[in-house]
Amino acid sequence: MGVQGLASLIKNHRTIYRDVRFRKSRLVIDGCNLIYLLYFNSGLDQNRGGDYAAFEDLIEKFIKALRDCEVTPYVVLDGGADYTGKKLETLTLRAKGRIARAHQAAVGDTKEDILPQLVKLTFKQTLARLEVPVAQCYGEADQEIAALAKEWQCPVLSNDSDFYIFDLPAGLLPISYFQWEAVVQSGSQSYIPCKNYNASSFCIVFNIQRQLLPTFAALAGNDYVKLERMDSPVHWTQFCPASSETPTCLEGLLCWLRDFHQTQEAFEAALGLMGELSTKRKAGVLEGLYLGMEEYKLPPSSLKRFFTHGTPPPLPAAEQVAGLVPDWTRLPLTQARLTSDILDVLQLHGISLAFTVGDADMPSMHLTSRPIRQVMYGLLLGKGKQHQVTECDRDGLQLTATLVQPAFTGVSQQLRLSSLDQAEPSQRLQVLLEALGATEASLSRLPPQLRLPVAVTCYWLQRAQPHPDESLLKALLLGISNGEGLRQRAALQIQNEHCKQKLDVRVVHAFNQWQACLKDSLHLNQLLGFPLPEPQIARLYEGTVVHHLVYWMRTGGKLKYFLKSDCSSVKQYQAMLAVVHQLPTQEVSTPSEIQKTAASSQRQPLNDLTANLQQLYGDEDEEAATEVRSAVKALEDIHLDDFVSVRTRYKAKERNNRSKNPELARKEECRGLDFL
Structure with missing residues (x-):
């Protein structure tokens, strides 16, 4: 989730960055971060449902700039939600914020950085057409991105502040300073002017031990424990130097850490600053701090073999989710040809629906397409009394959780998820058509690329x-x-x-409803192995x-x-x-x-x-x-x-x-x- 305020702190200490002429290298890209920054910084429409063709052009120009400089991009995307629930509070707060901003954008026609529904699908499709290597993780991508970059000794492209903490030998290229639109031709070679961040430079500037960076991130606040909410919170600003014009908590924390060399002694000293805590409470806080540090430990890359040999990584072996996801889904999931929403349905029996620009006085756009999702839930979960799915949506300005029953069409109830990839093409097509209330005869006379959107339009109408x-x-x-x-x-x-x-x-x-119908139909089509061309x-x-x-x-x-x-x-x-x-x-x-x-x-x-x-x-x-x-x-x-x-x-x-x-x-x- 990043260290809040860290990017701003580094921006005020620009000597940490090093100017570089980036060329002829691998580059591991934080795909989700790039999507948001490219779209929001471009001035493209946010309130009328998205300008997808213009976004496609932007992606093409971005990839061309990299290739002109002999840079080979590897894009890594987030996957399913965290099944441990540790990020639930943070995600809930963000969802409520998006609902409020989406409403404000609609009634005021202002840009509130709300991503249109089909931007991510456009991004994936464009990269596939341009033959850019893409991997979709089973969960959050940060660790996978950092592990791959470390093994390949190449930089990461992202604006996520977590990458200021990871051990990245080739450093981080912040997207904010990555001038891909200003490629410089130098003789027969081209390069992209940008800035490089290296953790060693950060530690030199703030005079702390390199091994204490994850300790710093954990004390700054993480998904397991937030020290600022303790009964006796630590006011880190008290440790800022007297010369500081605008003292911040992060700067004070860094100044305080200068006296320590090991994590354990720093954590124990921090607990001492919190006043009288029970033994049980201290143990809980200490456990949360160490768990927060685990986020920055890098395991061997699970994506390296996928990018080099096409071998998808193994599914999570955690007891809570073991055996819930069929093995045949691994490759299409990692290729981003199958929505990661299926992981949330299978592992959590829940799904978080997108919030896009719209008047909160109107019903949720997702109500129209719910029957399509119900068919997908039926394929994923089968029949069973306990097989309901919790949909996180909105009702007015409120975040809601609704239990939704899986549903079955005439053919879908005959299929099993474990062998869905082996089902007859005619059966898989019929499931999709039944879900949309369309017929093969009526669509077959249309060009292949129009059959699904026309069927969706019939359903929407x-x-x-x-x-x-x-x-x-x-x-x-x-x-x-x-x-x-x-x-x-x-x-x-x-x-x-x-x-x-x-x-x-x-x-x-009205158009939000159409896009929701299209998106859910595309996801169902993916699960069924593309019986209709996407x-x-x-x-x-x-x-x-x-x-x-x-x-x-x-x-x-x-x-x-x-x-x-x-x-x-x-x-x-x-x-x-x-x-x-x-x-x-x-x-x-x-x-x-x-x-x-x-x-x-x-x-x-x-x-x-x-x-x-x-x-x-x-x-x-x-x-x-x-x-x-x-x-x-x-x-x-x-x-x-x-x-x-x-x-x-x-x-x-x-x-x-x-x-x-x-x-x-x-x-x-x-x-x-x-x-x-």
């Missing part, structure tokens, strides 16, 4: 509360189908308006763009301004729109009912679909009629008409118009440009 209106659906589908060209036109349009649109918290809530997040959603599209439509703007000039994207949009609306609007069903619902809706006649579309768009004007007509035609173009019948007045009218007006027929080859 039926379950989101309040029910998404036309502008929300159109904005989503246009964003998916038009990509970079749409982003560029939207940015130019926003710039030309010379105004910032007020954040609409109801639009934020879509690239950066191609699906761009927060500022879709919010602007909704605003544009609701203020009377025509969408043809934002469409690409080629017909393929318009056709793709129409095809997705048709598939989304081929299922009738139905009552929200439980996971056990999904199979029956999907089967009953598989063969909806196209005239019923046309009625659905007509109800959505109305039929009072030719523009709306053309919208319906083109969506129906899109179904034919992707060959969905081989299992639905086509008999509508719009179909007949279209044939009549085409025969009388060849120019209309030609124009509708690029349908969408003139009526959207």
